[in-house]
Amino acid sequence: MVQPSDVVMPSGEALLQEERRVRRQGSGLDATALLGCWQLDLVWPKGSSRPAQFSGQILRWLGAQLEISQAGEQLRLRNAVSLGPIELRFEGPGVLEGRRPLLWFHFEQLQIWVAGRCWFSRSLPAPAAQKRPFFALIQRDPSGWLAARGRGGGLACWRLRL
Known part of the structure; x- marks a missing residue:
């Protein structure tokens, strides 16, 4: 089994070249390839081939x-950051569409x-359809990383957390 520290x-x-392809x-990615907990590793600003240090x-x-995660037919996403014992979470539904595909x-x-x-919980309004965030999925490597471009144009690469 590949350990997170072994992932290159x-x-x-390389990601820009793969994104063009x-x-x-298309990437051939399906929902099952995305399931898991992904630790953010690298981010690239829009238009840059160098990661933002x-x-x-x-x-x-x-x-x-x-x-x-998957709940029936629907994907569920949780985005979180932590500072010691304090964690800020955003949770909601997702759907995978298209050949590329896009994760809306x-x-x-x-x-x-x-x-x-949980000390605080607040419902958030749904954005207008044309403003919904998405990830344009680029690649899910078998060694344990996932790359995607966000709606704002930045590129992100996550490492699978085991």
Whole structure:
């Protein structure tokens, strides 16, 4: 079994090249390939082939993660960051569409957890359809990483957390 420390993350140039191929041919990714808890590892600003050192380091320090699970036909996403025992969570539904594909989602719930207990929970309004966030999925590597471009144009790469 591949350990997270054994995973070799791709370069920005390699991801950009793969993204061009995926736009033409599709990625072949399905929902089962996305399931799991993904630890954010690298981020690239829009238009750059070099990772953002400062923001990437901060997000790693905060333990930024994306958890994708399946409930019946629907995907569920949880995006979270932690500072010691305090965790900020956003949760909501997602749907995978298209050949590339796009992972559309929106967050219905904002929660603050302290020491494993939910101390605050608030419902969030659904965004207008044309403003829904998405990830344009690029690649899910068998060694344990996932790459996607967000609605804002940035590129992210997550490492599967075992």
